[in-house]
Amino acid sequence: MSTPQPPMPQTAAPNWQAAPGSSYPTYTSPIPVVRTHLGHALASEWTKIRSVRSTMWTLGVFVLLVVGIGLAAAALVAANSSGAGLSEENPLSFGFFGLLLGSMCIITLGVLTTASEYGTGMIRTTMTACPTRGRVLAAKAIVFFAVAFVVTLASVLLVALADVAMLDAREPSGEEWLKGTVGISLYIALLGLLSLVVGSIIRHSAGAITIMIGVLLAPLVIALFMFSQSLEDLQRALFEYSIPNQLSVFYEQSLSETGPSGWDPLWIMLVVTAAAFAGAYALLEQRDV
């Protein structure tokens, strides 16, 4: 054993006493009884997410990827371009590569938030402490979404400011700023939330992460191998609605002319996540823990 055996407690019995004066006890505790609500569950989930190292790891790597690759891409372009070629470009779009890779970290953290409780057995403790299962799922979703959104927004904003300063591109419009920072951060946080929900459905970390990475990359990869004429429509749809392409829509750099545009990706992800959430809630109520 790496950890020393703890010393024995001095007293055999706990040092709190039954309420005085009650001749026949059912035991009455001195601890105030509180009607629990969502706020309690939120506090609990916040403690959980900040007290495990996997959160620090996944978010640390995420920030590293987004900021690192974002700055490196901008520096590389700035060093190699003569200036004239960039003048029509949206400088925010150089954050894309880092964010695409970084989204895998958010997916992992999302899945771990729910699925790891099934792996460790913690879920039984959690559900005993809060038998309203929907409340547990809601609290996890809210806490995770807030964390993912704030961290993504901070990283993206940093990269955006650096890109605008470093590159000789045009000044982005107000809507481009909004889409390229807040919009894309909401999208990434929703992608993470979808992973959290999938983790709750699959109840297995590795399985759920695999599925989500598949969702992220498979459509694009599959579309690459669709050579047949008859599949052309399907190939185009897979391209256009693949998550990397949806991400690029936030920079108005879609790989194609048709397909989602403007704020569409956000609404698509919102609908998909809401549907998955409803499914996860129904399953959670129904299944044994």
Place this chain on the structure above:
Amino acid sequence: MWRFSVGGMIELEGLTKRYGEKVAVNNLTFAVRPGIVTGFLGPNGAGKSTTMRMVLGLDHPTAGDVRIDGKHYDQLKDPLTYIGALLEAKAWHGGRSAYNHLLCLAQSNGIPRRRVREVLETVGLTSVARKKTKGFSMGMGQRLGIAGALLGDPRILMFDEPVNGLDPEGIHWIRNLMKSLAAQGRTVFVSSHLMSEMALTADHLVVIGQGRLLADTSMADFIARNSKSYVRIRTPQRELLLDVLHTAGITAVEAGNGTLEVDGGKAEQIGELAARHGVVLHELSPQQASLEEAFMQLTAESVEYHAHSAAPQAQPAEQQPWGEGWRRS
């Protein structure tokens, strides 16, 4: 006992849990009362843990009902301050410290933060409170689980196999803890597969085997009924001895292996009779039927079929109800 029934009752009514074809818990009806330690006894895989999970609303019963003071577990507004449970060992994230594990539990029920330190002190884990639980030994894990159960200072406590993995000192501690909790008027419901353990702690006994209720009795009754004393005799002059005993009004029964058994503590009397009539005795020994034997007899059915269940002595997995092999054969 009814004077206790003001609160803290766990009542099971025809509780049944089926996993596909297997019946893990079969029509259990009994009540757990406050103020005493109720032992929940059964061989491995008898359905004890499944029953406890249903009490806590973790598993949905296939049929029947279990209520805590008339409510389903998920209707409790303050679950941890009402009922505390130690389920299977190490039901937590190994990367989290003991303190943070208990803190997130406390927060989920609005329990003041100071209680976390108090229960850590109670179970003797204060010195390792900030360490990751991954490195905890089995015994330390049990202590953390018990700390979690005590956190809300609840009126009902459930412990699933609490002595597993504890050292003798720890076992002694948990026995005293359970007794003192019951003495404060709380309901203490504790499962075990060891009769000897229950004999030392429980006031009331519920025995199940293959998910069925086999006994629901006070410990004192169980002991009185099952721990009878008798005298074992071996003699080469069986007929002569039987005659002598018969004349003296003592009934002896054949117990196999050429031994005779006489109920009660009559060893001296039989020895004197044998000496007076010149009967040779090879053995004359007072015996006490152990509670363990009584328990094994009670659950013999399950054990019997356990031995038949698989040809090369394969043990069914811990959680597997025993019904499967039995049905196939």
